Amino acid sequence: MTRTAHPSNFPAKQMLSERVYAHLRDAIMRGDHAPGDALKPQDIAKEQGVSLAVVREALVRVVGEGLADRLPNRGFAVPSFSDRRWQEIAEARRSIEPVVLRMSIERGDVDWEARVRAAHHRLARTPAFVPEEGEYYSSAWSEAHRVFHRTLLEGCGNLVLLDTFDRLWTASELARRFSAHRDPDRDHVGEHRRLEEAALARDADTAAEVLVRHLTQTAAALTGCAPQTTEA
Amino acid sequence: MTRTAHPSNFPAKQMLSERVYAHLRDAIMRGDHAPGDALKPQDIAKEQGVSLAVVREALVRVVGEGLADRLPNRGFAVPSFSDRRWQEIAEARRSIEPVVLRMSIERGDVDWEARVRAAHHRLARTPAFVPEEGEYYSSAWSEAHRVFHRTLLEGCGNLVLLDTFDRLWTASELARRFSAHRDPDRDHVGEHRRLEEAALARDADTAAEVLVRHLTQTAAALTGCAPQTTEA
DNA sequence: ATAACATAGATAATCGATTATTTGCTGAAT
DNA sequence: ATTCAGCAAATAATCGATTATCTATGTTAT
Numbered sequence: 223m224t225r226t227a228h229p230s231n232f233p234a235k236q237m238l239s240e241r242v243y244a245h246l247r248d249a250i251m252r253g254d255h256a257p258g259d260a261l262k263p264q265d266i267a268k269e270q271g272v273s274l275a276v277v278r279e280a281l282v283r284v285v286g287e288g289l290a291d292r293l294p295n296r297g298f299a300v301p302s303f304s305d306r307r308w309q310e311i312a313e314a315r316r317s318i319e320p321v322v323l324r325m326s327i328e329r330g331d332v333d334w335e336a337r338v339r340a341a342h343h344r345l346a347r348t349p350a351f352v353p354e355e356g357e358y359y360s361s362a363w364s365e366a367h368r369v370f371h372r373t374l375l376e377g378c379g380n381l382v383l384l385d386t387f388d389r390l391w392t393a394s395e396l397a398r399r400f401s402a403h404r405d406p407d408r409d410h411v412g413e414h415r416r417l418e419e420a421a422l423a424r425d426a427d428t429a430a431e432v433l434v435r436h437l438t439q440t441a442a443a444l445t446g447c448a449p450q451t452t453e454a
Numbered sequence: 455m456t457r458t459a460h461p462s463n464f465p466a467k468q469m470l471s472e473r474v475y476a477h478l479r480d481a482i483m484r485g486d487h488a489p490g491d492a493l494k495p496q497d498i499a500k501e502q503g504v505s506l507a508v509v510r511e512a513l514v515r516v517v518g519e520g521l522a523d524r525l526p527n528r529g530f531a532v533p534s535f536s537d538r539r540w541q542e543i544a545e546a547r548r549s550i551e552p553v554v555l556r557m558s559i560e561r562g563d564v565d566w567e568a569r570v571r572a573a574h575h576r577l578a579r580t581p582a583f584v585p586e587e588g589e590y591y592s593s594a595w596s597e598a599h600r601v602f603h604r605t606l607l608e609g610c611g612n613l614v615l616l617d618t619f620d621r622l623w624t625a626s627e628l629a630r631r632f633s634a635h636r637d638p639d640r641d642h643v644g645e646h647r648r649l650e651e652a653a654l655a656r657d658a659d660t661a662a663e664v665l666v667r668h669l670t671q672t673a674a675a676l677t678g679c680a681p682q683t684t685e686a
Numbered sequence: 687a688t689a690a691c692a693t694a695g696a697t698a699a700t701c702g703a704t705t706a707t708t709t710g711c712t713g714a715a716t
Numbered sequence: 717a718t719t720c721a722g723c724a725a726a727t728a729a730t731c732g733a734t735t736a737t738c739t740a741t742g743t744t745a746t
Contacts, residue, residue: 237526237699264727273701275507278729282511286518294469295707295728307613314614317557321549381539382546382625386618393614469729496697505731510699527698527737 238272243280245270250289250300251392253358253399257302261290288393303397311393312441318390319437320430322375322383327426330377335422341366341373342418346411364395370414374421374433394440401443408439470504475512477502482521482532483624485590485631489534493522520625535629543625544673550622551669552662554607554615559658562609567654573598573605574650578643596627602646606653606665626672637675645671 246266249255263277270277281298284290291301326334345366352360359367368391375387413436420429478498481487495509502509513530516522523533558566577598584592591599600623607619645668652661 239699240526262727263729274729275510275700278507278511279514279699282514283518286515294472297708297728310612310614313612314618317553317612317615318550318618321553325549380542380545380549382542382622383549386546386550386621389618390614471729492697494697495699506699507730511729529698529738 237276239276239279239283242266242270242272242276243283246280246284247287247289250284251395251399252361255300257300257400259300261298261300263298288389289396301396303400308397309441311390311397312437315390315394316434316437316441318383318386319371319375320433322378322380322387323421323430323433324426325380325383326375326377327421327424327429328377329379330421334373334377337373337376338370338418338421341370342414345370345414350410358399368395374417398440408443413439469508471508471511471515474498474502474504474508475515478512478516479519479521482516483627483631484593487532489532489632491532493530493532495530520621521628533628535632540629541673543622543629544669547622547626548666548669548673550615550618551603551607552665554610554612554619555653555662555665556658557612557615558607558609559653559656559661560609561611562653566605566609569605569608570602570650570653573602574646577602577646582642590631600627606649630672633675640671640675 246261255261261281263274263281266281267274267277281290281292285292285298288301291299293299330338345363348360348363348366350359350363352362355361371391372384372387375384378384413432416432417429417436420432478493487493493513495506495513498513499506499509513522513524517524517530521533523531525531562570577595580592580595580598582591582595584594587593603623604616604619607616610616645664648664649661649668652658652664
């Protein structure tokens, strides 16, 4: 029998559209599809075992986050950004993140300090590359990297600014994936250590400067990663 | 007969979901619904004469832009932000827009200067209040206001930063609507004139300072406008 | 009277099928 | 050979109906 016994907090079987959305988002961020590839609702519906409506909803959400393009009456596609757009994303980060970092350093409390230390520790102990995942940064490292950078900013206590960071980070990560640029010579560990030290020492000037340099190098590693130019 | 003669560029009958989306967005931004009001797909579908699927797609887009909330299995609703969130939006603008304005002033070309002048002219000549629209700023003035502020920043030439501005502006306008705060004593005209002058004189320091003051006053006018506290 | 339970109605989520648009192909006309 | 109209297949967009979930109301046991 289909008794829907719901004793207080049930595992909360999430909506199908949520599941499809997460799957789609992960697939795109993981680089499963090449830039410009069509995302056909019917194919996705079949492989996910759901109807077109839920796929459509998920795709619309993905488009809203900039993880896919939509051409009316012509379907959805993995975005293929121009070099110019990659540079704009990087510049936006260089413009905004230092400002937020300064606020964070000024306002962050002890709990924030502790979380910065924890995030840095995890990042430093996670290998950036593992054989199984080829040329790409390991997914564990990518996540630890994101959490470290976000935690650095979380002291600002402003959810709107953090949401802005999240958007820029997502766009930036997409760029990193498509660039397939390994850049093994780069001293990630040192850069992140200096960031952590300056932040915990409440040295906003140094922290902001280190962050801008960090972002500039990231941007440099991404130039020339755009296969096509599909910008409006 | 249903011959779809398509001689080159046809009026391009847009998708229904696009129309519904625009209608929904306008209705929310115009303040047609009170914060917290449910946005029922069935009602909207009936009054728009479309199926549930298109309404659903439009609603998902609207949620993505922060113009509506979604509670899984519980439907969509007009967002009711907390006071804290309004302040965060205002702070985000104060943090980000001055930085972009500086870039814009540094990089803007003659065409940008001309567009700033045009936008300011239009704003200055548009009445902020008209009897027909009651206590609210007139929609013509609101649009001219948006265009002026955006044009000021457009010299930066960075679409990602401008998109960030657009998001913050939308959130900010929603706040203004819900606050229903007329604030007739405020010298909008003078503030905008000083902004224009400083920008065209390429005086970034003054322009940034004026902008921050402008935004601070806007924020002050919005405190105490949150009817409920539905923040996570 | 109150709290746990059951049931009915409303509404959200999903589905399967239909309609509309685009795209690629074929063949005739230049 | 090239261009362009006219089909045909693919796929995007939409619809009407079904299923799942929530909410409010009413009932019964303490």
